[in-house]
Amino acid sequence: xxxxxxxxxxxxxxxxxxxxxxxxxxxxxxxxxxxxxxxxxxxxxxxxxxxxxxxxxxxxxxxxxxxxxxxxxxxxxxxxxxxxxxxxxxxxxxxxxxxxxxxxxxxxxxxxxxxxxxxxxxxxxxxxxxxxxxxxxxxxxxxxxxxxxxxxxxxxxxxxxxxxxxxxxxxxxxxxxxxxxxxxxxxxxxxxxxxxxxxxxxxxxxxxxxxxxxxxxxxxxxxxxxxxxxxxxxxxxxxxxxxxxxxxxxxxxxx
Amino acid sequence: xxxxxxxxxxxxxxxxxxxxxxxxxxxxxxxxxxxxxxxxxxxxxxxxxxxxxxxxxxxxxxxxxxxxxxxxxxxxxxxxxxxxxxxxxxxxxxxxxxxxxxxxxxxxxxxxxxxxxxxxxxxxxxxxxxxxxxxxxxxxxxxxxxxxxxxxxxxxxxxxxxxxxxxxxxxxxxxxxxxxxxxxxxxxxxxxxxxxxxxxxxxxxxxxxxxxxxxxxxxxxxxxxxxxxxxxxxxxxxxxxxxxxxxxxxxxxxxxxxxxxxxxxxxxxxxxxxxxxxxxxxxxxxxxxxxxxxxxxxxxxxxxxxxxxxxxxxxxxxxxxxxxxxxxxxxxxxxxxxxxxxxxxxxxxxxxxxxxxxxxxxxxxxxxxxxxxxxxxxxxxxxxxxxxxxxxxxxxxxxxxxxxxxxxxxxxxxxxxxxxxxxxxxxxxxxxxxxxxxxxxxxxxxxxxxxxxx
Numbered sequence: 038x039x040x041x042x043x044x045x046x047x048x049x050x051x052x053x054x055x056x057x058x059x060x061x062x063x064x065x066x067x068x069x070x071x072x073x074x075x076x077x078x079x080x081x082x083x084x085x086x087x088x089x090x091x092x093x094x095x096x097x098x099x100x101x102x103x104x105x106x107x108x109x110x111x112x113x114x115x116x117x118x119x120x121x122x123x124x125x126x127x128x129x130x131x132x133x134x135x136x137x138x139x140x141x142x143x144x145x146x147x148x149x150x151x152x153x154x155x156x157x158x159x160x161x162x163x164x165x166x167x168x169x170x171x172x173x174x175x176x177x178x179x180x181x182x183x184x185x186x187x188x189x190x191x192x193x194x195x196x197x198x199x200x201x202x203x204x205x206x207x208x209x210x211x212x213x214x215x216x217x218x219x220x221x222x223x224x225x226x227x228x229x230x231x232x233x234x235x236x237x238x239x240x241x242x243x244x245x246x247x248x249x250x251x252x253x254x255x256x257x258x259x260x261x262x263x264x265x266x267x268x269x270x271x272x273x274x275x276x277x278x279x280x281x282x283x284x285x286x287x288x289x290x291x292x
Numbered sequence: 293x294x295x296x297x298x299x300x301x302x303x304x305x306x307x308x309x310x311x312x313x314x315x316x317x318x319x320x321x322x323x324x325x326x327x328x329x330x331x332x333x334x335x336x337x338x339x340x341x342x343x344x345x346x347x348x349x350x351x352x353x354x355x356x357x358x359x360x361x362x363x364x365x366x367x368x369x370x371x372x373x374x375x376x377x378x379x380x381x382x383x384x385x386x387x388x389x390x391x392x393x394x395x396x397x398x399x400x401x402x403x404x405x406x407x408x409x410x411x412x413x414x415x416x417x418x419x420x421x422x423x424x425x426x427x428x429x430x431x432x433x434x435x436x437x438x439x440x441x442x443x444x445x446x447x448x449x450x451x452x453x454x455x456x457x458x459x460x461x462x463x464x465x466x467x468x469x470x471x472x473x474x475x476x477x478x479x480x481x482x483x484x485x486x487x488x489x490x491x492x493x494x495x496x497x498x499x500x501x502x503x504x505x506x507x508x509x510x511x512x513x514x515x516x517x518x519x520x521x522x523x524x525x526x527x528x529x530x531x532x533x534x535x536x537x538x539x540x541x542x543x544x545x546x547x548x549x550x551x552x553x554x555x556x557x558x559x560x561x562x563x564x565x566x567x568x569x570x571x572x573x574x575x576x577x578x579x580x581x582x583x584x585x586x587x588x589x590x591x592x593x594x595x596x597x598x599x600x601x602x603x604x605x606x607x608x609x610x611x612x613x614x615x616x617x618x619x620x621x622x623x624x625x626x627x628x629x630x631x632x633x634x635x636x637x638x639x640x641x642x643x644x645x646x647x648x649x650x651x652x653x654x655x656x657x658x659x660x661x662x663x664x665x666x667x668x669x670x671x672x673x674x675x676x677x678x679x680x681x682x683x684x685x686x687x688x689x690x691x692x693x694x695x696x697x698x699x700x701x702x703x704x705x706x707x708x709x710x711x712x713x714x715x716x717x718x719x720x721x722x723x724x725x726x727x728x729x730x731x732x733x734x735x736x737x738x739x740x741x742x743x744x745x746x
Binding site for chain 2: 057059060063064066067070138143159160161163164166208210211212213214215216217220262265268269
């Protein structure tokens with residue numbers, strides 16, 4: 038029996054691509070401690086070989102690798118390279134978490150633009166790593182269809198633009214509006230379900246797929262923060278439905 | 293002591309020197325310029341004086357005045373003065389006359405006994421005046437016109453003064469020319485070590501200045517490469533530290549002792565903050581981020597909300613929207629540093645934003661902490677400087693926060709002002725105010741969208 042993403046009863050299989058042996062061992066131990074089945078390789082060639090041998094549900098990849106960099110490997114994976122196993126997600130659809138010592142924002146953007154699903158800057162701890170791994174895996178399950186998971190598009194609504202890759206919100210005048218990760222996830226949840234009433238707990242569930250830190254916060258606080266950032270348009274965009282939840286009123290256009 | 297520049301000083305030295313030369317010359321020439329026109333007349337004069345003396349001494353007192361007039365001629369005029377009047381001699385005694393007295397008295401013992409004295413009325417006068425005493429104590433005064441000649445020194449002095457003035461002006465211009473490369477040198481030297489790119493000095497002027505410029509250029513190159521090496525080394529070390537830090541963090545997760553784990557994690561947090569601070573500081577100079585128009589209020593709200601979520605007392609007061617054309621990440625780092633500082637040292641933070649009368653945006657971050665003494669305002673902005681006592685606190689900083697703020701704000705053309713907050717409102721600690729010009733690239737873009745709220 039070969040377990041896969043759609044079978045959540047079995048631990049997910051994670052491939053760690055990291056050239057630093059000590060780091061690799063520690064990440065593997067942490068993942069195993071977190072209940073995952075993890076394998077480790079040191080470079081791109083070994084990664085292709087490992088994918089050949091057995092399918093994986095998630096790849097954790099360092100950016101700085103000998104030979105091909107993590108960014109290049111990520112692009113290669115997304116363009117369809119790598120062996121596909123029967124009844125398995127193709128490597129082009131496997132979620133990728135980038136790990137790098139370069140903590141700068143543009144490296145994060147580079148990583149995400151090359152097709153990675155998340156970017157974890159060094160130094161990170163076990164808890165953070167496991168939370169990110171779980172969030173990315175959960176997102177794969179939440180969206181159901183893996184093809185939809187890799188999204189490169191930009192969403193438009195009422196003159197506003199949300200760049201999902203760069204996680205960048207732009208107002209109708211062209212000015213960038215800074216939003217937090219939780220606000221971004223909430224807005225994405227709204228934009229995925231426009232003109233539909235969404236209950237609070239459903240919103241919470243949708244929004245926490247990215248990171249596990251939303252739970253403590255009341256969804257109402259998050260909504261009010263998001264409304265404040267949307268400015269004078271906010272009341273027309275997100276309406277409260279008494280006793281039920283919220284509805285995102287505007288039409289959403291995918292570009 | 294010297295308030296003037298190089299040119300001024302050289303001019304002063306020149307003027308003083310020229311004046312001194314003129315003064316000494318005037319005194320020296322004043323003495324030396326008088327000379328006896330005709331040596332033949334000296335013998336005649338001696339003879340005439342000797343005769344007059346004898347005639348007048350022999351004559352009765354009542355006739356002496358009359359006789360004196362009789363003895364006067366065009367060559368020598370004589371007057372008699374009774375003994376009761378003490379002669380007042382308005383003396384100007386050139387060297388030539390004292391020598392003349394010596395020669396006359398040496399030739400004639402009568403004149404020697406008569407206390408012959410010769411003088412002139414002053415420099416420039418051609419007449420020789422004189423007096424001799426008769427045996428009974430009365431005096432004969434006489435005047436010998438046209439006896440003395442004068443060198444025309446005064447006219448010479450005037451032309452010399454003009455020449456000297458011309459020389460002084462020319463010298464001043466030359467010195468000015470000389471000091472130009474020096475001034476360029478100063479402006480270049482001023483820039484060394486600042487973030488500005490420096491320009492090589494033009495190697496011009498006299499050999500010494502050229503040599504100096506060359507040396508300075510070489511020094512600039514050496515300093516530049518030294519700074520680059522150090523910067524790269526520091527950046528590389530900071531960067532490479534992240535890998536062992538990550539390993540430590542991961543290893544820490546395997547510890548069974550919860551207390552030790554928490555302590556190690558706190559230490560790791562601090563180390564991480566240092567590494568990030570250094571990298572942020574070093575990356576600043578050649579940060580390729582491009583300015584964009586952002587709603588700065590959203591950035592402030594994200595930061596404030598983040599602290600609220602972490603259980604801190606953080607507030608924002610101001611409009612919902614304020615557009616700025618800045619580097620978004622750099623500006624977020626600036627605001628984040630100021631807010632972190634407020635939380636670390638004051639325990640709370642109040643962020644306010646308003647538009648000033650001149651159109652610039654003013655963002656203030658205040659806390660209710662102890663603040664900073666006014667004497668430290670300038671120094672806390674220097675990199676790696678930390679206030680006394682704060683080094684021991686586990687605030688995670690290494691004294692780069694405000695330095696980064698200062699630099700980034702300057703890069704955006706704004707200014708950072710430190711001061712005291714509003715104590716009445718409970719924020720009497722440090723207040724950091726940043727003033728940013730509204731550098732919006734195209735006003736058309738701003739108006740096309742929704743209405744401006746600020």
